[in-house]
Amino acid sequence: MNSLAKGFDRLTPIYDSLARLVIGKSIQTSQLHFLHHLKQKQRLLILGGGTGWILPFIFEVNPSLAIDYIELSPKMLDKAKLNTNEKQNIKFIEGTESSIEDEKYDCVITNFYLDLFSDEHLAGVVVQIKEHLQPNASWFATDFVSEKKWHRIMLWVMYRFFSITTGLKTGSLPAWQETLKQVDGRLVDSKRGCHGFIKATVFKF
Numbered sequence: 001m002n003s004l005a006k007g008f009d010r011l012t013p014i015y016d017s018l019a020r021l022v023i024g025k026s027i028q029t030s031q032l033h034f035l036h037h038l039k040q041k042q043r044l045l046i047l048g049g050g051t052g053w054i055l056p057f058i059f060e061v062n063p064s065l066a067i068d069y070i071e072l073s074p075k076m077l078d079k080a081k082l083n084t085n086e087k088q089n090i091k092f093i094e095g096t097e098s099s100i101e102d103e104k105y106d107c108v109i110t111n112f113y114l115d116l117f118s119d120e121h122l123a124g125v126v127v128q129i130k131e132h133l134q135p136n137a138s139w140f141a142t143d144f145v146s147e148k149k150w151h152r153i154m155l156w157v158m159y160r161f162f163s164i165t166t167g168l169k170t171g172s173l174p175a176w177q178e179t180l181k182q183v184d185g186r187l188v189d190s191k192r193g194c195h196g197f198i199k200a201t202v203f204k205f
């Protein structure tokens, strides 16, 4: 197991509570905002889903969705499994973007995941994911933005925290929206949360 996986394993028991304590409830409500777009979808890919707290909300919107759930940390994955039941069509995969199966999805969720990569690395990750999307697929990405001084201070603190606790090598927020646009993603909807610090987006491919 790599050291980043071990780091996120250690954070698993406190991750959701800590995120809510530091950012507030918009860390979660922002991720729920566009879930209604999943109603007509069939195959969803989730990358870096963490504890899977969002899964009951997703299945409530669309109980017949087939989900592949890829997560680096085995402990996060174990916790995510507890958020589902045996009737739901979900496959849990321990791994990374390199573990995406030979499938084509009509939607993907990457919440607070693109921010784990440097600009240099992110371009390749996004291309790798895009290769598994059907034409007209939707990509839901919720993440931080860096537009104001207090955003930069918060991000500096958070990246230091993740560097110490998980060994994360990335030290600053990549230009994730621009990267999605560079691979022909079209921003079709967005909503701000946490006084503008969080942006929930829907891109079409």
Ligand SMILES: C[S@@+](CC[C@H](N)C(=O)[O-])C[C@H]1O[C@@H](n2cnc3c(N)ncnc32)[C@H](O)[C@@H]1O
Binding pocket: 004, 005, 008, 009, 047, 048, 049, 050, 051, 070, 071, 072, 073, 076, 095, 096, 097, 110, 111, 112, 113, 116
């Ligand atoms: C910042 S957390 C976000 C969790 C969740 N999306 C949320 O918003 O509550 C990032 C998650 O991505 C996982 N992760 C890190 N690198 C990954 C990778 N390359 N592939 C898949 N998961 C990864 C971590 O283990 C962690 O659970």
